[in-house]
Amino acid sequence: MAASSKIVPFRLPPLPTIREIIKLYKLRAEKQLSQNFLLDLRLTDKIVRQAGSLRDAHVCEVGPGPGGLTRSILNAGAADLLLVEKDNRFIPGLKLLSEAAPGKVRIVQGDILTYRMDRAFPNVLNKEWEDDPPDLHIIGNLPFNVSTPLLVNWLENISNRTGPFVYGRTRLTLTFQKEVAERLTASTSSRQRSRLSIMAQYLCTVKSCFTIPGRAFIPKPEVDVGVVHFTPLAQPQIQQPFKLVEKVVRNVFQFRRKHCHKGIEMLFPEAQRLELAGQMMCEADVDPTRRPTELKIADFKALADVYSRLCSEYQNLLTYDFREELRLKHLHRKTRQGVVEESNGGAEWVDEY
Numbered sequence: 001m002a003a004s005s006k007i008v009p010f011r012l013p014p015l016p017t018i019r020e021i022i023k024l025y026k027l028r029a030e031k032q033l034s035q036n037f038l039l040d041l042r043l044t045d046k047i048v049r050q051a052g053s054l055r056d057a058h059v060c061e062v063g064p065g066p067g068g069l070t071r072s073i074l075n076a077g078a079a080d081l082l083l084v085e086k087d088n089r090f091i092p093g094l095k096l097l098s099e100a101a102p103g104k105v106r107i108v109q110g111d112i113l114t115y116r117m118d119r120a121f122p123n124v125l126n127k128e129w130e131d132d133p134p135d136l137h138i139i140g141n142l143p144f145n146v147s148t149p150l151l152v153n154w155l156e157n158i159s160n161r162t163g164p165f166v167y168g169r170t171r172l173t174l175t176f177q178k179e180v181a182e183r184l185t186a187s188t189s190s191r192q193r194s195r196l197s198i199m200a201q202y203l204c205t206v207k208s209c210f211t212i213p214g215r216a217f218i219p220k221p222e223v224d225v226g227v228v229h230f231t232p233l234a235q236p237q238i239q240q241p242f243k244l245v246e247k248v249v250r251n252v253f254q255f256r257r258k259h260c261h262k263g264i265e266m267l268f269p270e271a272q273r274l275e276l277a278g279q280m281m282c283e284a285d286v287d288p289t290r291r292p293t294e295l296k297i298a299d300f301k302a303l304a305d306v307y308s309r310l311c312s313e314y315q316n317l318l319t320y321d322f323r324e325e326l327r328l329k330h331l332h333r334k335t336r337q338g339v340v341e342e343s344n345g346g347a348e349w350v351d352e353y
């Protein structure tokens with residue numbers, strides 16, 4: 001009778017604790033790089049579980065730092081772990097981990113904002129977009145100052161199926177400042193509904209996993225942290241170019257407390273503003289007196305579809321930016337008064353995600 005082949009799960013051999021690693025390599029947290037470390041391995045295990053099964057998976061960890069989350073990823077059975085870390089002080093500690101898991105860890109010292117992830121994993125991983133997601137995950141306890149621009153880059157990559165999404169619908173498990181995590185998952189009419197809610201939800205299933213209290217980090221940040229999981233949708237809810245959708249959504253939320261027509265009007269040059277904005281809302285069947293936070297993704301889809309058609313009818317509409325028009329007017333006025341300065345002309349728009 002053949003001997004039963006029991007699969008022994010991979011466990012890292014005994015290693016210095018993360019606290020000892022921090023001491024050994026004198027890894028004082030750098031505020032400039034938003035370094036807040038997680039030392040509790042039960043918490044890092046819990047983050048990693050949100051990604052789903054990592055057995056034999058390929059994983060990219062963003063900003064591993066002293067390596068707490070890294071240990072949990074390896075203990076979850078990842079076969080190929082790519083670490084992208086900007087701060088070279090962490091590299092010796094990460095090398096120690098790499099030696100403890102031979103052949104599994106690749107270390108890149110670099111900036112995740114410019115790193116070419118489309119070349120980092122083997123093509124055999126590639127899946128058709130409509131298929132199940134590939135066995136590739138991105139996991140990170142992200143620096144707060146990088147998390148939103150990085151996510152917006154990745155959303156654009158999802159829309160174009162580029163970067164980490166050349167392999168298919170790569171899943172992301174990431175941490176954000178709690179307030180940002182709430183915006184990402186906010187539903188229609190909720191107080192946190194924002195640009196970020198629409199941009200993330202039209203492209204992905206976005207799941208809020210759990211909140212980590214600030215006191216769990218060293219040093220303790222001012223805020224709590226939310227863990228969010230993203231699976232790109234097989235069919236985006238809006239099928240227009242990312243930049244066009246971003247422009248419509250940005251304009252609508254420009255005046256988030258006002259009726260939505262105010263932001264929509266700003267998509268058009270002054271001479272045609274009322275006429276074309278009226279036409280856009282009428283054809284999209286969007287009530288002009290609703291607040292931006294009350295609009296559903298289906299409303300944004302209808303608005304983006306009509307706006308796209310108007311852009312093909314009216315030359316230069318797509319590149320029209322009312323802020324530029326206002327800035328020039330303001331500059332002109334100030335120059336006439338003999339004062340030259342840069343400002344938004346006192347307009348009431350908000351340009352934050």
Ligand SMILES: C[S@@+](CC[C@H](N)C(=O)[O-])C[C@H]1O[C@@H](n2cnc3c(N)ncnc32)[C@H](O)[C@@H]1O
Binds near residue numbers: 062143
């Ligand atoms: C909040 S700390 C988390 C560290 C570790 N993952 C943990 O959970 O304890 C963020 C990490 O990201 C790194 N980092 C900051 N900006 C980065 C960037 N642009 N690219 C790659 N890593 C970055 C920092 O050096 C730091 O190690």
